[in-house]
Amino acid sequence: MSATDIAYRPVFVGDGKAKLEALFPKYPTRMSCLLPALWLVQEARGWISEPAIAEVAGVLELTPAYVKGVVTFYTMYHTHPVGRHFIQVCTTSPCNICGAEDVVKAFLQHTGCGELGNTSPDGRFTIIEVECLGACGFATPVLINDDFIEGVTPERVAGILQGYK
Amino acid sequence: MGFPHPSHAKETPVISRYFGDASARTFDGWTKRGGYEGLRKALGMTREQVVEEVKASGLRGRGGAGFPTGLKWSFMPKDVTKPHYLVCNADESEPGTFKDREILRWTPHQLLEGCAIGAHAIGAERIYIYVRGEFTVEHKILTAAVEEAYKNGALGEDVFGSGRRIDVVVHRGAGAYICGEETAMMNSIEGKRGNPRIKPPFPAVAGLWASPTTINNVETLAAAVHILQRGATWYKGLCLGNPKSTGTKLISVCGHVQRPGNYEITMGTPMTDLIFEMAGGMRPGRTLKAVIPGGSSVPIMTAEEIQGCQMDYEGIVAKGSMLGSGGMIVMDDSTDIVYQVMRLAKFYAHESCAQCTQCREGTAWTTRILERILAGHGKPEDLELLLDLADNMTGKTICVLSDSCAAPVVSAIKKFRGEFEAYLSRSRQRSMVTA
Ligand SMILES: Cc1cc2nc3c(=O)[nH]c(=O)nc-3n(C[C@H](O)[C@H](O)[C@H](O)COP(=O)(O)O)c2cc1C
Ligand code: SF4
Numbered sequence: 001m002s003a004t005d006i007a008y009r010p011v012f013v014g015d016g017k018a019k020l021e022a023l024f025p026k027y028p029t030r031m032s033c034l035l036p037a038l039w040l041v042q043e044a045r046g047w048i049s050e051p052a053i054a055e056v057a058g059v060l061e062l063t064p065a066y067v068k069g070v071v072t073f074y075t076m077y078h079t080h081p082v083g084r085h086f087i088q089v090c091t092t093s094p095c096n097i098c099g100a101e102d103v104v105k106a107f108l109q110h111t112g113c114g115e116l117g118n119t120s121p122d123g124r125f126t127i128i129e130v131e132c133l134g135a136c137g138f139a140t141p142v143l144i145n146d147d148f149i150e151g152v153t154p155e156r157v158a159g160i161l162q163g164y165k
Numbered sequence: 166m167g168f169p170h171p172s173h174a175k176e177t178p179v180i181s182r183y184f185g186d187a188s189a190r191t192f193d194g195w196t197k198r199g200g201y202e203g204l205r206k207a208l209g210m211t212r213e214q215v216v217e218e219v220k221a222s223g224l225r226g227r228g229g230a231g232f233p234t235g236l237k238w239s240f241m242p243k244d245v246t247k248p249h250y251l252v253c254n255a256d257e258s259e260p261g262t263f264k265d266r267e268i269l270r271w272t273p274h275q276l277l278e279g280c281a282i283g284a285h286a287i288g289a290e291r292i293y294i295y296v297r298g299e300f301t302v303e304h305k306i307l308t309a310a311v312e313e314a315y316k317n318g319a320l321g322e323d324v325f326g327s328g329r330r331i332d333v334v335v336h337r338g339a340g341a342y343i344c345g346e347e348t349a350m351m352n353s354i355e356g357k358r359g360n361p362r363i364k365p366p367f368p369a370v371a372g373l374w375a376s377p378t379t380i381n382n383v384e385t386l387a388a389a390v391h392i393l394q395r396g397a398t399w400y401k402g403l404c405l406g407n408p409k410s411t412g413t414k415l416i417s418v419c420g421h422v423q424r425p426g427n428y429e430i431t432m433g434t435p436m437t438d439l440i441f442e443m444a445g446g447m448r449p450g451r452t453l454k455a456v457i458p459g460g461s462s463v464p465i466m467t468a469e470e471i472q473g474c475q476m477d478y479e480g481i482v483a484k485g486s487m488l489g490s491g492g493m494i495v496m497d498d499s500t501d502i503v504y505q506v507m508r509l510a511k512f513y514a515h516e517s518c519a520q521c522t523q524c525r526e527g528t529a530w531t532t533r534i535l536e537r538i539l540a541g542h543g544k545p546e547d548l549e550l551l552l553d554l555a556d557n558m559t560g561k562t563i564c565v566l567s568d569s570c571a572a573p574v575v576s577a578i579k580k581f582r583g584e585f586e587a588y589l590s591r592s593r594q595r596s597m598v599t600a
């Protein structure tokens with residue numbers, strides 16, 4: 001047993017259980033509640049660990065292997081811990097031709113993350129490039145946690161980061 | 166209107182009329198602006214009458230394929246022996262497209278009204294609205310609007326006293342472009358990996374949980390509101406080009422234009438009006454090089470090809486591309502076409518669900534070959550190899566993601582071959598260009 005197993009606190013108890021049960025009438029099968037249930041886990045714990053996968057599988061009457069297969073298909077579910085602030089910068093062609101790669105460089109520089117996917121030494125930030133965020137007219141859009149920020153330029157990056165301690 | 170810019174005289178703002186006006190976002194705000202009149206009218210009609218009205222309007226799907234909406238609705242079984250479902254596709258993730266997001270965040274009740282009309286027309290009691298996971302703000306706004314609609318009787322067990330039950334469930338995606346494909350979306354709602362399904366069976370026969378299902382794009386359903394409110398004849402009259410393309414279309418214009426934004430045009434409007442007048446043309450000192458007119462999955466057009474091109478389904482096909490989702494990517498002379506085509510191929514390689522060999526391997530190979538060319542290690546036979554790969558990726562897979570990767574590659578090699586050859590002959594290097 002690893003340390004995470006021992007420390008694992010179930011998500012679907014008390015309030016968490018009520019939130020899960022509120023999903024059931026919305027779908028005709030338990031399996032259909034999987035994506036929303038995984039969102040509940042990520043909101044509560046920041047990422048989806050192996051024991052969390054087992055817990056979800058248990059409450060939805062699925063196998064852990066099945067749940068893992070679904071978790072890993074979707075890019076927004078974190079399968080390992082990330083920084084306190086998760087930064088996603090769009091670099092797909094429409095944003096790319098408007099200078100998105102320079103925005104990524106500015107974020108890497110100002111956060112000390114060094115590389116994409118790495119968490120900064122202070123645990124504050126993780127940065128990734130994402131594909132089209134559906135806001136191409138507002139190049140470059142950046143998603144920091146749940147905040148959707150439009151029109152980010154390299155010059156704005158330092159100021160934006162000050163809002164995320 | 167050209168949100169975030171003021172409306173342009175050449176626009177026809179119908180769906181976009183209240184973009185930017187936060188007071189239109191609430192139930193009261195929407196009702197004051199004539200909202201929910203279309204739904205009330207629809208509820209006073211039979212299912213068949215609503216379908217006929219939408220058929221007569223000429224409305225075609227705004228999600229990309231342009232399939233006639235009334236006809237699609239008519240495929241749903243007349244006898245409701247199993248539950249019927251409507252799925253609203255709010256997964257908007259086709260590069261270049263950002264129109265549905267504005268409908269969601271400014272006029273969520275416009276969408277709910279359209280959804281309820283659609284549900285009535287196909288005999289569905291339940292609607293799933295699939296919102297892409299990254300639309301965090303839009304998800305909150307929509308969820309609040311759903312709650313309000315229930316409180317005001319626009320949703321629930323007896324919609325506006327008609328005896329009709331219509332429920333809405335907002336389902337949040339979790340990051341996967343492929344879930345915008347209709348059968349992948351159904352799998353995703355069912356709690357599965359977002360793999361597209363083999364058709365047939367078509368969704369109207371066996372969709373969500375093997376029940377009859379219709380999937381429509383956000384803009385399609387929003388258009389239905391106005392068709393019900395103002396009539397099919399009015400809608401059909403909005404046409405400047407081919408009579409098979411009617412109504413208005415939101416065009417998201419992005420890239421190297423001075424005023425990127427969403428412009429609502431009457432079908433058939435000249436493409437040059439859109440780029441040079443509404444969107445303000447190129448930045449000073451720059452000239453137009455290329456346009457991808459319908460989201461990244463359609464062939465690229467040259468500056469010459471857009472001359473005389475009418476913005477409707479047939480007009481763009483006549484010029485060798487497609488209207489698609491209406492996401493227009495404009496590139497000026499600073500653009501490195503080879504690099505941007507590589508970036509698009511990389512997008513498709515990242516988003517392939519990997520079920521089909523041609524797509525899984527083809528999107529990855531295409532990206533690697535383009536990267537090699539850009540790095541100055543291209544081989545003389547690489548262009549033929551790319552075209553051969555593209556041929557193997559077209560028309561041979563479960564869904565058209567594979568074809569979508571091939572389209573920009575093939576068209577770019579055909580129309581901008583010189584740029585590829587410059588890399589191959591080492592007369593050009595990546596550091597010499599800007600974007
Ligand atoms: C790979 C792929 C991605 C798609 N993404 C979207 C999307 O994000 N939004 C959308 O409305 N349709 C998308 N579609 C089209 C849908 O499959 C479907 O045709 C559409 O939602 C039908 O609605 P409509 O008839 O109202 O256009 C996509 C199709 C494919 C093949
Ligand atoms: S074409 Fe690509 S995305 Fe579509 S089903 Fe096949 S592998 Fe998946």
Ligand code: FES
Binds near residue numbers: 091095131133137260
């Ligand atoms: S390409 Fe960046 S938001 Fe669409």
